[in-house]
Amino acid sequence: MGMIQKKKVAFYTLGCKVNQYDTQAMLEQFKKNGYEIVDFDEYADIYVINTCTVTNLGDRKSRQMIRKAHKQNTEAIVVAAGCYAQTAPGEIISIPGVKLVIGNKDRSSIVELVEQAQSSSSPINVVDNIMNTTSFENMQIEKYEQHSRAVLKVQEGCNQFCTYCIIPYARGPIRSRNPEDVYEQVKTLVDNGFKEVVLTGIHIASYGKDLEHTDLLELIEDIHNIDGLLRIRLGSLEPTFLTFEVIQRLSKLPKVCPHYHISLQSGSDKTLKRMKRHYTTGQYAKVVDELRGNIPDVAVTTDIMVGFPGETEEEFKETLDFVDRIAFSKIHVFKYSPRRGTPAANFPDQVPAYLKEDRSRELIYRGSKLEEHYMERFLGKTYDVLFEQQSKDSPAFFEGYTGHYIKVLAPCSENIHGEIRPVLLEQIQDEHILGRIQK
The missing domain is CATH 2.40.50.140 (Nucleic acid-binding proteins)
Structure with missing residues (x-):
C-alpha cells in the first residue's frame, strides 16, 4: 500500500496584524485536519488569500494573488477570506478560479467549507451582513512558525466610522474575546516558548465595551501575572484611551513594552474634524507629554494620512509642525485612497495624486530624520x-x-x-x- 498523499494548502496574507492572526488560526485548523502547509509559491491543492481593503492597493494586490494562485494550479480550490472578500464578494467570485468566498465570519469552519467547495460545481459565497454579528469568533492558536513574538487578537470590529474608513463595514460592530479565553491562549503561547505577545484588534481600545466588568487595562493587568511571559506589546491605540489614570497604571507594569502606537492621522484640527476623529491635536499632545512624564524614553509611533479631501497647504504644514513638536520615533505614512461606500469618497476638493505624492515624500523624510534622532539616545547603552x-x-x-x-x-x-x-x-x-x- 502506498502512502496516502496529504492535501497541500498555501496561505497569503495581506494587510494588518489582525489578518496575520486570522491566517495563523485558519492554518492550524488545516494542520489539525491532516493537511500539509506549503509555501504560497509552490503547487498546492488549496490556496487561501486573506484579503485587505484598507486602500485600493489592498484590493488590487488581493486580486493579483488570487490570479497567481489559479495560474499555479488551475484545478486548485482558491479561497478568498478577509476584508475585501467581506465588502465585495460579487467582484471576487467573478475572478476565474475562486471557489469559496468567506469574508470575516465562518473562518472557524474553513476546512468543512473547503471540503464542500470541492464537491460543488459552482463557487460558494458564505458572506452575509457582518453588521448583524454580535459575538467574537474564538479561534485558538498554538504557535507562529518562525516567530518569537505572538500576535494575539483580542477584539474584532469597530464602531468609530471615521469618514475615510471602510473597516467598520468590513469587520462589523465591536466584539471582544472572553478574558478567560485570552488568559488561556497566552498561557498556551508561553508554554510553547513565546516570550512576547502583541495584543491586537481592529480597535483594541474598545476591548470590553460589549462585556461586563472588564476593559483593556484589566486584561493587560491580568495577563501580566503569567509566569514566563516577559513582554506585552500593544497594538494601535486611540489617544482617548490613554487617560491620566490608564498611563499611571500602565507605567507600573514592567512587562508592558515602553512603545505606544497612537493613531494620529492628521496634525490639523480642521482635517481631524472632517475625518470624524474624536480628539484634537491639543488632546493628543497632552497624552504624549503624560506618557513621557511617566515612562522614560518611551517610543511613540503613529500613522498619518496625507491628501485627505480638502487638505490645504496650510493644513499639511500644520501636520508637519505637529510631527516635529511631538518628535515621533516612527511614522507610518499613507496616502488617502477613496473607498466606495464611505462618506469621504464623495467629499468635494479631492486632492490630486501628484500633491499626495509630494506630501507623502516630505512626511516620510521628516519621519526618517526623527527616527534617527530617537535612536541616537540609545547608542552606547x-x-x-x-x-x-x-x-x-x-x-x-x-x-x-x-x-x-x-x-x-x-x-x-x-x-x-x-x-x-x-x-x-x-x-x-x-x-x-x-x-x-x-x-
Missing part, C-alpha cells in the same frame, strides 16, 4: 533584545527588537531564535542599530 531570526541580507547576523521597538542586528554564530540577550547598541545603520551581544 545596553538593552535586552528579543531575537527573531537570522538576517536575510547578512546571514552572519541575527535580528530582533528592543522593548522600545528598535530593530537591532548583532553578529552571532549560534542560533539564538526566540532568546532575549543583552546587546550593546553601537551604530545606526539605515533603520536599525548594529550591536554586540554582551556575555
Whole structure:
C-alpha cells in the first residue's frame, strides 16, 4: 500500500496584524485536519488569500494573488477570506478560479467549507451582513512558525466610522474575546516558548465595551501575572484611551513594552474634524507629554494620512509642525485612497495624486530624520533584545527588537531564535542599530 498523499494548502496574507492572526488560526485548523502547509509559491491543492481593503492597493494586490494562485494550479480550490472578500464578494467570485468566498465570519469552519467547495460545481459565497454579528469568533492558536513574538487578537470590529474608513463595514460592530479565553491562549503561547505577545484588534481600545466588568487595562493587568511571559506589546491605540489614570497604571507594569502606537492621522484640527476623529491635536499632545512624564524614553509611533479631501497647504504644514513638536520615533505614512461606500469618497476638493505624492515624500523624510534622532539616545547603552531570526541580507547576523521597538542586528554564530540577550547598541545603520551581544 502506498502512502496516502496529504492535501497541500498555501496561505497569503495581506494587510494588518489582525489578518496575520486570522491566517495563523485558519492554518492550524488545516494542520489539525491532516493537511500539509506549503509555501504560497509552490503547487498546492488549496490556496487561501486573506484579503485587505484598507486602500485600493489592498484590493488590487488581493486580486493579483488570487490570479497567481489559479495560474499555479488551475484545478486548485482558491479561497478568498478577509476584508475585501467581506465588502465585495460579487467582484471576487467573478475572478476565474475562486471557489469559496468567506469574508470575516465562518473562518472557524474553513476546512468543512473547503471540503464542500470541492464537491460543488459552482463557487460558494458564505458572506452575509457582518453588521448583524454580535459575538467574537474564538479561534485558538498554538504557535507562529518562525516567530518569537505572538500576535494575539483580542477584539474584532469597530464602531468609530471615521469618514475615510471602510473597516467598520468590513469587520462589523465591536466584539471582544472572553478574558478567560485570552488568559488561556497566552498561557498556551508561553508554554510553547513565546516570550512576547502583541495584543491586537481592529480597535483594541474598545476591548470590553460589549462585556461586563472588564476593559483593556484589566486584561493587560491580568495577563501580566503569567509566569514566563516577559513582554506585552500593544497594538494601535486611540489617544482617548490613554487617560491620566490608564498611563499611571500602565507605567507600573514592567512587562508592558515602553512603545505606544497612537493613531494620529492628521496634525490639523480642521482635517481631524472632517475625518470624524474624536480628539484634537491639543488632546493628543497632552497624552504624549503624560506618557513621557511617566515612562522614560518611551517610543511613540503613529500613522498619518496625507491628501485627505480638502487638505490645504496650510493644513499639511500644520501636520508637519505637529510631527516635529511631538518628535515621533516612527511614522507610518499613507496616502488617502477613496473607498466606495464611505462618506469621504464623495467629499468635494479631492486632492490630486501628484500633491499626495509630494506630501507623502516630505512626511516620510521628516519621519526618517526623527527616527534617527530617537535612536541616537540609545547608542552606547545596553538593552535586552528579543531575537527573531537570522538576517536575510547578512546571514552572519541575527535580528530582533528592543522593548522600545528598535530593530537591532548583532553578529552571532549560534542560533539564538526566540532568546532575549543583552546587546550593546553601537551604530545606526539605515533603520536599525548594529550591536554586540554582551556575555
